[in-house]
Amino acid sequence: MEKYAVVFALFILSMITYIDRVCISAAKTPIAVEMSLSDSAMGLVFSAFALGYALAQIPSGWFADKVGARSALGVVVGSWSVLTALTGASWNLTSLVAIRFLFGVAEAGAFPGSARAIRNWLPTGERGRANGILFSGSRLGAAVSFPLLAWMLGRWSWRSSFLILGAAGVCWAVFWLFWFRNHPAAPLPPEDRPLTVDLTFGQIFRSKVMLLAMTQYFASNFTFFLCLSWMLPYLRKEYQLSDSVAAAYAMAPLLFGATSQWLAGWFVDRIYHSRWRAWSRRLPGMAGFGLGIAGLLGVMGATTPEIAVIWFTLAVFGADMTISPSWVFCGDLAGRNAGSVSGAMNMFGNFGSFVSANAFPYLEQVTGSASAYFGVAAALNLVGAICWFQMRSVDQAVSPLRQTLEARQ
Secondary structure, eight states, X not given: OHHHHHHHHHHHXXXXXXXXXXXXXXXHHHHHHHHTOOHHHHHHHHHHHHHHHHHTHHHHHHHHHHHXXXXXXXXXXXXXXXHHHHHTTOOSHHHHHHHHHHHHHHHTTHHHHHHHHHHHHSOGGGHHHHHHHHHHHHHHHHHHHHHHHHHHHHHSOHHHHXXXXXXXXXXXXXXXXHHOOSSOSSOOOOOSSOOOSOOOHHHHHHOHHHHHHHHHHHHHHHHHHHHHHTHHXXXXXXXXXXXXXXXXXXXXXXXHHHHHHHHHHHHHXXXXXXXXXXXXXXXXXXXXXXXXXXXHHHHHTOOSHHHHHHHHHHHHHHHHHTHHHHHHHHHHHHGGGHHHHHHHHHHHHHHHHHHHHHHHHHHHHHHSSTHHHHHHHHHHHHHHHHHHHTOOOSSSOOOHHHHHHHHHO
């Protein structure tokens, strides 16, 4: 039962992670009004987090592999929670951008550290569901943040709201440090082909299969980050909605995204235990990008907020189907180096978030419509599906990265 408690604790962490991320989008209006910030300036604020988060992925993954998930997650959760609280102390655009950039740097260790914990505590055939549960927490946290912030902003100022959210993260970090241990008492069953050597950054980036993994994760994050940045303002502006109605609509894609995480995780493990094991990572990834394409193209023709939300939901559902297989894929290749390799993939993926946050207002300003953004995102989803078709990690010819590593053992 201890391994399920670990997964549950990581699920709660994932919720906190995304509540702290998305709150800046939910609080966009009072922040922008108080500091006289334009949409382009707020795009810079949104993307500052994404840039810091992306740049710190590999160092944070290395840190998790080096010191273990217990210390790594305790440090990074405590750090970003303090920075969440400090967001409420910002006084102008420069300070807000700097704090959110550092917040992104601190939060970068959340999922590489979680990957390290899952790799230590669960056998290969259970990691798909574990990752699905983990990332479903992020979607639930993001969904909850919209009505939660709407309620908090009605009761307190946006500055006080960020202070309260920071305190919640500190509580989780203290609990984790006192309760969690890096390894279960009983060792896990041996893997079919474990890796026992360390990876260099050069080996990661020179590998074709890792370049494919990073490219498809860029496409996935490009699509999903719209939900954390511009979807709520877009719905409010495009369909003349009130804050509360727009927040309610914006919850739907994220809630269904959570169910997508569970479905994809179950799908990965189910296929892994069948005669189609070689496709257990690729099929969910390809199917997810296919749904993403359909949803993004559908949003372009939506005439009511209800129809737009349905298409947004399909796009997010598809993008989220690619998450669990992506992280399991990294675990297949990396073995004990799961933190570093998944951090490399997550780094490149979050460059997609950075580009997405700035591309939406830019393309809308240049073309006069948000359709250009949705078209670009759909094209990236097609690229992602092609990448997955070529990504093999189980019961197939091994990647050049793995061949190199095995030659050194």
